[in-house]
Amino acid sequence: MDSTTKKHLENLRSDERELQNQAFFYILKEAEQPVDWAYEAWDELVKGLSHKDNHVRAISAQVLCSLAKSDPENRMQKDFPTLMAVTKDERFVTARHCLQNIWKVGASGKDMQKIVLEAFEDRFRNCGSEKNCTLIRYDIIVGLKNLYEEVKDEKIKQKALELIETEEDPKYRKKYAGVWK
Numbered sequence: 001m002d003s004t005t006k007k008h009l010e011n012l013r014s015d016e017r018e019l020q021n022q023a024f025f026y027i028l029k030e031a032e033q034p035v036d037w038a039y040e041a042w043d044e045l046v047k048g049l050s051h052k053d054n055h056v057r058a059i060s061a062q063v064l065c066s067l068a069k070s071d072p073e074n075r076m077q078k079d080f081p082t083l084m085a086v087t088k089d090e091r092f093v094t095a096r097h098c099l100q101n102i103w104k105v106g107a108s109g110k111d112m113q114k115i116v117l118e119a120f121e122d123r124f125r126n127c128g129s130e131k132n133c134t135l136i137r138y139d140i141i142v143g144l145k146n147l148y149e150e151v152k153d154e155k156i157k158q159k160a161l162e163l164i165e166t167e168e169d170p171k172y173r174k175k176y177a178g179v180w181k
Helices: 003-011 017-030 038-048 054-070 075-088 092-099 110-126 133-151 154-166 170-178
Strands: none
Touching (some): 017 054, 038 054, 054 092, 075 110, 092 133, 110 133, 133 154, 133 170, 154 170
16 A cells, blocks of 8 residues: 555545545545555454444545445455444444445345345345434435436346335335336
């Protein structure tokens, strides 16, 4: 890992928000392509998923999702439940940032695609009693659309359409379906 990347990874936990944000955007840009330093950052990012600062939790989740394509050892299979737990974070904005990025994990390979599809389906079907259920469901449908666009697997589209049909409120069913138009 080069010194610039190392410094930015360290700054992900900075108390200075501007420095933290600069580091976050730098790391996300780097992680658009597979990187060889993923495992040098991995354990610290997994720890960050339960950090006391919700901003660190959100950043850790988003960066881990982006690094899934740089995971030839398939560590994500073991760490995915911890990542998915962030979609139920006490701070909804943190949960939502994580949920909106989980699809990237599914784009990293067939095994993770199956795991993500199952997790999305479970989350969609079981969030009915949560305060922000409609936003959670919308983010899942958008995530499935993003995953479909990335990997072009018809099973993903079918799963999304199947989940949309389970929505009882016609207003939200129409909104979710609109994602696939």
